[in-house]
Amino acid sequence: METKTPRAPAVYFTAKGQATRQRITEVAARLMFERGVAGTSLEDVFAEAGVSSSQIYHYFGDKHGLIRAVVQFQAKAALLCTDPLASTLDSFEALRAWARFHVEVQIERHCVGGCAFGSLVSQVTEIEPDTQADFSEGFQTWQGTIASGLAAMRDRGDLPATADPNDLAVSLFAALQGGLIMTQAQRNPRLLEIALDTALNHIESLAQRTPELA
Amino acid sequence: METKTPRAPAVYFTAKGQATRQRITEVAARLMFERGVAGTSLEDVFAEAGVSSSQIYHYFGDKHGLIRAVVQFQAKAALLCTDPLASTLDSFEALRAWARFHVEVQIERHCVGGCAFGSLVSQVTEIEPDTQADFSEGFQTWQGTIASGLAAMRDRGDLPATADPNDLAVSLFAALQGGLIMTQAQRNPRLLEIALDTALNHIESLAQRTPELA
Structure with a gap:
């Protein structure tokens, strides 16, 4: 529970890193919409996004960080997509x-x-x-x-x-x-x-x- | 995922058994309300209800059965409590x-x-x-x-x-x-x-x- 606050991509990641982080977030958001947050494991996200578990930890810290990124993504997507x-x-x-x-x-x-x-x-x-x-x-x-x-x-x-x-x-x-x-x-x-x-x-x-x- | 349908207490359990099943369901409902379904583990329910893991499996089959019992409990509690x-x-x-x-x-x-x-x-x-x-x-x-x-x-x-x-x-x-x-x-x-x-x-x-x- 220590690493709940996701790292700020603008500070820590290159443009390519930010794009990867965004792609993983979008995949996680889709899976969590379809299956629920509890029904979506990090393994599901690795598999669907075609990334390694170490990339998830690198970009989000842990599942808490990924969930927070998904909430922030859907907050922005509300007026664009939803x-x-x-x-x-x-x-x-x-x-x-x-x-x-x-x-x-x-x-x-x-x-x-x-x-x-x-x-x-x-x-x-x-x-x-x-x-x-x-x-x-x-x-x-x-x-x-x-x-x-x-x-x-x-x-x-x-x-x-x-x-x-x-x-x-x-x-x-x-x-x-x-x-x-x-x-x-x-x-x-x-x-x-x-x-x-x-x-x-x-x-x-x-x-x-x-x-x-x- | 095989045992999603909980056993019907009226058929399978004694009055004492039904009371125990009801008590476990109420504890699970309270924990799931306070912490969310995903934030409530079977271990949390064992500990709070003071029952063994084998009792949970006996009364509910698995976590799916317990979740369904909680949904049925809250459906009934809607007009009584909520x-x-x-x-x-x-x-x-x-x-x-x-x-x-x-x-x-x-x-x-x-x-x-x-x-x-x-x-x-x-x-x-x-x-x-x-x-x-x-x-x-x-x-x-x-x-x-x-x-x-x-x-x-x-x-x-x-x-x-x-x-x-x-x-x-x-x-x-x-x-x-x-x-x-x-x-x-x-x-x-x-x-x-x-x-x-x-x-x-x-x-x-x-x-x-x-x-x-x-």
Whole structure:
């Protein structure tokens, strides 16, 4: 448990070393998504990445370091891969398209795996305290990106001035994460769809009530 | 991986044996909640329960059998311990009290552990396929209990006839599960509070819009 903090690649590794470290991290992230963190051994990562055990220890210290690298990878991947539409949510149409995207991803995946980043929370938080800051930062960035679109809608007058974009973003994000848990547990994409649609119905209803408030 | 299905205690064990099996399951459930499934070894369970390794193998077959017993235990404990107010949700006051209860539990626990049952989904689903039915049944019972209260509110006229109690229960339950994930990841009970309050604001707003629909 001594070497939980992974070495900083920018300081210790050459460009080639960083690329190798990144490749191993991506392989580990994929395996941990497919099989769970507990279901992924270092041996699995060696075999899939085609590297030696000494390389894993060189780049990550130990399994703790590799897990932390995967959490940091998925935190960054959240807005690039997991939720690529998060930065577009500045209209009701965009919000509905975003919901459809997430439901379709679950249908394609047969509801396996849940959220690539969110599913790490239960698996990692309590046994790897060093990941706390990575989770907080990753989630805050993600929620903040959703909130930006909602703030633009409020500023434009699509949402009433009394609407709180941050609170609405938290509730939308909870619907996404909770819906994904339910969909994974019950292998039913309809649960995510209901959760997201209801959260969006609420946001649309705020707009419909604007005249009464004005 | 051969002995994943735990033996049925009613068939194979005496009353004393069943009590011992139950006690070991409860200890394992507590450890897995505090340390995660991966962070709980069979040795930890032997030590905490004060039983021998041969008893674990006798009662559960192997770690797969013990994990499945814990999932079944938490599915039952959901309505008894984790969410004891779920069967009372037939008024707006009861719904707000329910939300406060869950937020207060998180404050007391310093946001550690998440949902005792929901946190097992990411940890267990993909590596223990035999638990699929246990998760589905447990979640459906829980959601159905929440839906019953909302159905009573609709039948009484507190919610409009157009409100779907099952869909609203799914969205409330997603707010709970998603809010718990966010609260665990960011160690901030306010996130759960916002998620639940927003979901309840939506349900209350349906009632406020009744006259327009009538």
